Amino acid sequence: MQDTTFNEIADLALRHTGQALKASKSYLMEARLSAINRRESFATLDDLAHCLKARPNPRFEAEIAAALTGKLTRFFGDREIIDRIVTHALPERLKNSTTGRLRVWCAGVSTGQEAYSLAMALADAKDSPLRGAEIEIIGTDISTDCLETATHGSYGHFDVQKGLSIERLLANFSRQETGNWQINEDLRNAVGFRRHNLIEDASSLGHFDIIICRNVLSDMTKGMRAKAAKHMSDQLLPGGLMFSATTEDLNGVVEGLNPSRAVRGAFTRNRNDGAVAAA
Amino acid sequence: MKHCLIVDDSRVVRTVAGRIIKDLSFEVSEAGDGAQALSQCREKMPDAILLDWNMPVMNGLDFLRALRREENGKDPVVMFCTNENDAEHIAEAIRSGANEYIMKPFDADIVESKFSEVGLI
Numbered sequence: 356m357q358d359t360t361f362n363e364i365a366d367l368a369l370r371h372t373g374q375a376l377k378a379s380k381s382y383l384m385e386a387r388l389s390a391i392n393r394r395e396s397f398a399t400l401d402d403l404a405h406c407l408k409a410r411p412n413p414r415f416e417a418e419i420a421a422a423l424t425g426k427l428t429r430f431f432g433d434r435e436i437i438d439r440i441v442t443h444a445l446p447e448r449l450k451n452s453t454t455g456r457l458r459v460w461c462a463g464v465s466t467g468q469e470a471y472s473l474a475m476a477l478a479d480a481k482d483s484p485l486r487g488a489e490i491e492i493i494g495t496d497i498s499t500d501c502l503e504t505a506t507h508g509s510y511g512h513f514d515v516q517k518g519l520s521i522e523r524l525l526a527n528f529s530r531q532e533t534g535n536w537q538i539n540e541d542l543r544n545a546v547g548f549r550r551h552n553l554i555e556d557a558s559s560l561g562h563f564d565i566i567i568c569r570n571v572l573s574d575m576t577k578g579m580r581a582k583a584a585k586h587m588s589d590q591l592l593p594g595g596l597m598f599s600a601t602t603e604d605l606n607g608v609v610e611g612l613n614p615s616r617a618v619r620g621a622f623t624r625n626r627n628d629g630a631v632a633a634a
Numbered sequence: 635m636k637h638c639l640i641v642d643d644s645r646v647v648r649t650v651a652g653r654i655i656k657d658l659s660f661e662v663s664e665a666g667d668g669a670q671a672l673s674q675c676r677e678k679m680p681d682a683i684l685l686d687w688n689m690p691v692m693n694g695l696d697f698l699r700a701l702r703r704e705e706n707g708k709d710p711v712v713m714f715c716t717n718e719n720d721a722e723h724i725a726e727a728i729r730s731g732a733n734e735y736i737m738k739p740f741d742a743d744i745v746e747s748k749f750s751e752v753g754l755i
Binding site: 512513516517518520521522524525529530534 | 719720721724725728734735736737739740741743744747748751
């Protein structure tokens with residue numbers, strides 16, 4: 356791949372998703388675009404870059420930018436965070452809720468494992484104070500391919516063996532003729548998936564009690580990370596909690612979003628911040 | 635150091651699994667069928683057993699049932715590691731006393747994840 360090709364595609368990624376791709380990781384660009392390259396019968400990424408220049412196509416550009424985002428995820432990849440949300444954060448939010456309805460947003464959910472892990476953990480927490488609460492889980496991602504997998508809830512042999520105990524697999528999945536394992540219908544119905552670009556306004560998603568955004572913003576430039584964090588913070592209800600990874604480095608990035616004193620690893624919006632109305 | 639017995643009639647599988655499990659800081663020993671494995675368990679009960687299903691002489695399920703009847707035979711964590719990947723086989727293995735189940739083919743990540751699930755690491 357020529358340097359100019361790398362720069363043009365990296366620039367495209369920055370404009371569409373805020374991602375800052377490093378030249379030292381150009382192999383990632385080649386790997387993540389290989390399926391599109393094959394489908395379009397391009398021999399090299401140089402051909403793809405040439406086509407983008409010769410025939411500008413915003414939809415194709417968006418598809419390329421989405422394909423360049425990282426997709427590493429696994430079931431219960433952040434088990435401690437899921438436990439903290441189920442045993443502490445959501446019950447606390449429920450205490451202050453007048454409607455008994457709670458909303459959780461898994462931002463940058465990729466192929467859905469994080470959202471389904473939370474749904475499984477909630478289903479398992481039978482004696483929890485959350486019993487009877489109406490909990491809506493929304494997963495968003497920029498990649499329609501990822502969202503298709505997430506919505507179908509069908510995962511390969513390797514995916515279901517990392518992070519899931521065999522009891523959880525048997526209890527929550529059915530084996531398909533293809534050899535894949537599909538998550539059961541009740542759990543599929545418990546999670547909704549929507550396409551959303553984190554650097555764009557998120558008001559159409561509504562407001563949330565909990566936002567999980569882990570290992571999603573760390574590839575973005577500082578400015579784009581702040582922009583995405585602000586959009587998410589705008590959708591967080593006062594007193595709500597946002598869980599991020601330390602690599603996201605959200606300390607002081609958004610005014611009014613501060614580390615939670617009550618819940619380790621979470622940020623919260625000040626309760627007296629009246630900018631957000633109740634959901 | 636914890637001890638894991640790998641029971642599989644394939645030398646290749648024993649070697650590959652053995653390398654992965656040694657990297658998890660386990661002492662590893664091997665058996666080529668259920669009867670050999672049972673004899674080794676009677677001499678020294680391992681902490682964990684990685685167990686194939688289909689083997690000559692004594693298959694994995696018969697070995698597991700016999701093991702659980704032995705003195706201290708309920709102690710080892712037993713993980714099936716097999717090509718029998720349908721829900722019925724998995725359920726039968728759990729009913730018979732298996733603690734976990736690895737579907738072949740596997741990689742180091744899967745083995746590590748399953749060892750973690752059962753509290754071995």
